[in-house]
Amino acid sequence: MKKDYIFTPGPTPVPLDVGMAQVNMVHHRSGDFGEILRRVLDGLKYVYRTKNDVFIFASSGTGAMEAAVANCFSPGDKVIVFSGGKFGERFVDISRFFGLDVLVSEYEWGTCANPEVLSRQLRANPDTKGVMLTHSETSTGVVNDVEAFGQIVAQTPALFIVDAISSLGAIEFETDAWNVDVAISGSQKGLMTPPGLSFVAVSDKAWKAVESSKLPRYYFCFKSAKKSQSKEIPETPYTPAITLIQAVDVALARIREEGLEKIYERHEVFGKATRAAVRALGLELFAKDNSRANICTSVVSPEGINSGELVKFMRNKFGVFISGGQAKLKGKIFRLAHVGYFDRFDIISQISALEFGLGNFGYEFEPGSGVSACMKVLMESEV
Amino acid sequence: MKKDYIFTPGPTPVPLDVGMAQVNMVHHRSGDFGEILRRVLDGLKYVYRTKNDVFIFASSGTGAMEAAVANCFSPGDKVIVFSGGKFGERFVDISRFFGLDVLVSEYEWGTCANPEVLSRQLRANPDTKGVMLTHSETSTGVVNDVEAFGQIVAQTPALFIVDAISSLGAIEFETDAWNVDVAISGSQKGLMTPPGLSFVAVSDKAWKAVESSKLPRYYFCFKSAKKSQSKEIPETPYTPAITLIQAVDVALARIREEGLEKIYERHEVFGKATRAAVRALGLELFAKDNSRANICTSVVSPEGINSGELVKFMRNKFGVFISGGQAKLKGKIFRLAHVGYFDRFDIISQISALEFGLGNFGYEFEPGSGVSACMKVLMESEV
Numbered sequence: 001m002k003k004d005y006i007f008t009p010g011p012t013p014v015p016l017d018v019g020m021a022q023v024n025m026v027h028h029r030s031g032d033f034g035e036i037l038r039r040v041l042d043g044l045k046y047v048y049r050t051k052n053d054v055f056i057f058a059s060s061g062t063g064a065m066e067a068a069v070a071n072c073f074s075p076g077d078k079v080i081v082f083s084g085g086k087f088g089e090r091f092v093d094i095s096r097f098f099g100l101d102v103l104v105s106e107y108e109w110g111t112c113a114n115p116e117v118l119s120r121q122l123r124a125n126p127d128t129k130g131v132m133l134t135h136s137e138t139s140t141g142v143v144n145d146v147e148a149f150g151q152i153v154a155q156t157p158a159l160f161i162v163d164a165i166s167s168l169g170a171i172e173f174e175t176d177a178w179n180v181d182v183a184i185s186g187s188q189k190g191l192m193t194p195p196g197l198s199f200v201a202v203s204d205k206a207w208k209a210v211e212s213s214k215l216p217r218y219y220f221c222f223k224s225a226k227k228s229q230s231k232e233i234p235e236t237p238y239t240p241a242i243t244l245i246q247a248v249d250v251a252l253a254r255i256r257e258e259g260l261e262k263i264y265e266r267h268e269v270f271g272k273a274t275r276a277a278v279r280a281l282g283l284e285l286f287a288k289d290n291s292r293a294n295i296c297t298s299v300v301s302p303e304g305i306n307s308g309e310l311v312k313f314m315r316n317k318f319g320v321f322i323s324g325g326q327a328k329l330k331g332k333i334f335r336l337a338h339v340g341y342f343d344r345f346d347i348i349s350q351i352s353a354l355e356f357g358l359g360n361f362g363y364e365f366e367p368g369s370g371v372s373a374c375m376k377v378l379m380e381s382e383v
Numbered sequence: 384m385k386k387d388y389i390f391t392p393g394p395t396p397v398p399l400d401v402g403m404a405q406v407n408m409v410h411h412r413s414g415d416f417g418e419i420l421r422r423v424l425d426g427l428k429y430v431y432r433t434k435n436d437v438f439i440f441a442s443s444g445t446g447a448m449e450a451a452v453a454n455c456f457s458p459g460d461k462v463i464v465f466s467g468g469k470f471g472e473r474f475v476d477i478s479r480f481f482g483l484d485v486l487v488s489e490y491e492w493g494t495c496a497n498p499e500v501l502s503r504q505l506r507a508n509p510d511t512k513g514v515m516l517t518h519s520e521t522s523t524g525v526v527n528d529v530e531a532f533g534q535i536v537a538q539t540p541a542l543f544i545v546d547a548i549s550s551l552g553a554i555e556f557e558t559d560a561w562n563v564d565v566a567i568s569g570s571q572k573g574l575m576t577p578p579g580l581s582f583v584a585v586s587d588k589a590w591k592a593v594e595s596s597k598l599p600r601y602y603f604c605f606k607s608a609k610k611s612q613s614k615e616i617p618e619t620p621y622t623p624a625i626t627l628i629q630a631v632d633v634a635l636a637r638i639r640e641e642g643l644e645k646i647y648e649r650h651e652v653f654g655k656a657t658r659a660a661v662r663a664l665g666l667e668l669f670a671k672d673n674s675r676a677n678i679c680t681s682v683v684s685p686e687g688i689n690s691g692e693l694v695k696f697m698r699n700k701f702g703v704f705i706s707g708g709q710a711k712l713k714g715k716i717f718r719l720a721h722v723g724y725f726d727r728f729d730i731i732s733q734i735s736a737l738e739f740g741l742g743n744f745g746y747e748f749e750p751g752s753g754v755s756a757c758m759k760v761l762m763e764s765e766v
Contacts, residue, residue, distance in 0.1 A: 004410075006408075006410055008410060008412075010622065011408060011410065011411060011622065011625060014408055016406075019405065019406040019407065019408065019626075020406055022402065022405035022406065022577070022626060023399075023402040023403055023405065023406060024402065025389075025394060025397055025402065025577050027387075027389055027391060027394065027704050028394060028578070029391075029706075030698070030704070057442075058441060058442050058443050058446070058578070058579045058624075059440075059441050059442050059446070059602060060441050060602070060621035060622045060623070060624075061621070061622065062601070062602050062620075062621040062622075063441070063442070063446075063602040063621075066601045066602045070599075093601065094601045097599050097600070097601045098599045098601070099599060186622075188622060194405070194408050194624070194625055194626040195411070195441070195622040195623065195624055195625055196441045196579050196623075196624030196625075196626070196627060215599065216453075216480050216481045216482060216598065216599070217480070218445070218449050218476065218477045218480045218481070219442060219443070219445050219446040219449045219603075220602075237445075238443035238444070238445040238446075239393065239394065239443045239444065239445075239569070239571060239578040240443070240578065240579075241441075241443075241577070241578055241579030241624065241627070242394060242577055242578055242579075243402075243405060243577040243579070243626070243627070244579060244624070244626070244627075315413070321410050321413070323412075
C-alpha cells in the first residue's frame, strides 16, 4: 500500500473539490463562463488586497514575469533586479533577454534583500525605471520585506515589480498598501490550484509606463487583457484555460470562507512549528533571517547526507514528496513546504517522514523529538 | 430538464475520461510525470506526422503563434502572411507587433488561399524569410491546401509556418511530407482536451533560423524547451500545466486507438453529411471551396435571420452551443462544428437543433429534411 503526500512548495496540494472542478467544462463564450471569470477576478482582487486591475493569462508564473517586463519597459531602460536565489536570477535573465540595462543587486542566498541597499542604489541611479524583487524566494525559503522596499520605490518614478508567485494567498501581501505596481502570481501555490494560470495586478503608475513601453508583446499584452476583461460579460483575449479557471474559482471561494487573516495565521504557525521541529532535531535552518519564512523551510542537510538522496528515499519509500535544493544548493539543502492546502496533520506527517528519512541515513537524534516540538507549537496556537 | 451540447469549433467536446484525468495531479518533478510527458511528446509526433521536435507550452494557441514569430525572425525580416479570416489577421497582427516587414496576402473570406499567388509573391520577393498560412481558418470554415504551399516554400530559403490549431488530429496534416517548418497547434480542438496547452513542431530548417533570430523571447523560447525536454527524464523549463498534460495524455491514447486514418475519414464523412444537410435545408454554404472543409461548416444565415439571435435561441432553448460569425461575419453566418470528439449522433442532434431553431424564426423548409440528408450520407459511409 502506498499513499502519496505532496509536501513541495509548488505545485502544492490541491483540494479534491478544486481538482474536480476541472472535469466538466463550460463554454468560454457563454454567460456561465463570464460569471465565473467575473467571480475569479473579484476573488483575485480580494487576495491581492488591491483595487487595481488583475489580469489572467494561460501560462506558468514565468510568463507573467515576462509580461511585466515586456509591458512596462523599453529596450535600454535601467532596472535594479534583486537576486538572492533561483527566482531572482530568473528575473535578471528575463530583463536581460528583453534588452533592459540591468543592475543586478545580489544578496547572499539564504539572507533577505536589504532595503538600505536599494536606497543607495536608487540615489546613485536616479534614472532607474524599475525595481524587481522576489517576495518569497522559494529556492532558499527567504521571504523579503516587500513593504519596506515599496516605501522606498514609491518616492521615485521607478516601478516596483514583485514576484509574489509562491506567497500570494498564503502570507501577508498588500498590493496597494505596499505600493506594488506590478504584482505577479500563479495558480499553483497559495491558491491551491493546478499550475497553468498566471496573474498580474497592475497599478495606475504602471499603466502610464505601459502606454509608452516599446518592447514587443502580443500574447501577454496588458492592454488587450484589459479590453477583453472590461466587457460587460468579461472575456479573455484568447481562449482561456477554462478548466483551470473553474478550479481557481472553487479555490478562491475556499480562501474567502477561511478568510485571509486566518490563512496568514495558519501559515505563520506552520512555519514556526516546522522551524521548531528542525531545531529540535539538531538541524540547521538555511534561511538565517526567517521571521517571515512561512512558505517553505529550508534546511541544511546534515554532514554526509546528500539532500537529493534523502528526498528520493522519502519519495520512494513513503510516497512523501519534499523538495531538495535547486541550482547551487543541489544536494545541500532540503525544503519542507507549508504553503496552501496544508493542515496540522500534513505538518506532522512531513516532520515524521523526515525523521524516518534521517534515521535511514544514520543521522543521530531522539526519534519523535521533531514531531513533539512541532506539536507543542501547534497545540499552543489558535489554529 | 436541460442538457448542454457543445457543438462549437473550440473548445470542442471533451471525453469524460480526458476531463477526469485532470482531477488527481502527479508531481511535475517526479518520474511519473516524466513518463507522462515522454508519452505525450511521442503521441504528438504521431499526430503531427513528424520526426521533428515537438514542444509544449502552457498557453493558448495564440501563444504558440507568437512563439513561432519570436523564435524564427529578427526585426525587419520580410514575411508573407496569408490572411482570409480572423486567424490569418491574428498572424498579421503578431508579425507586425514584433517588427517584421509584413507583406499581407489577403484572400477573400470564405475562399481558399491560392498557391499561385504565393509563387508570384515569392518570385517578386526573393528576400522573404517566412510564409505564414492558416490551415483551417475556423472563422470561415475554409481549409487551405498546405501541401501545395509547402511544395512552393520548400524551394526557397523561407520558412513555412502553419497555424494548424483547429486541424491537427482531425483532418489530414503532414508536417514532414508537406514541408512545414513550424507547425502550431493547441489542446482544445482535434486533441479533445480543455484549452491551455499549445504545441509547436520545429524542423531542422527552422532551427537554423532560431539560431540567428534576434527577437526577444523567454517564456516561449524553443531552445530552453529543447534543453529541458531532451533530459533523460524529460521536463519543461517552467512549471507545466500538469493536469492538462495528464488530460492530453489520455486523449492521445484515444487517438492512437482509433488511428489517424479512421479519424480523418470520420471528419470527412461528418463534413460531407453536414454540408448535405445544409443544402437540403435550402441554405447557402459560406465557404465556396469546401472540399477540405471538414472542421466546421459555415452557413449563410437566411435573409431576415440574424445568426447571433439564432445561436442564442438554440443555446437558451435547447442547450445546444453552435457558433455565430466572428468579426465582419457577425450576425451573417453560423458555424456547425464537427471537430474532435464528435460521433454520428452529435452530427444528427446538431442538424436537428438547427431545424428547431430555423423553424422558430419562421424559416420555411420541410421538417426533418436536413436530418434525412445527413443520415443518408452517414448510412452510406463506413464510419
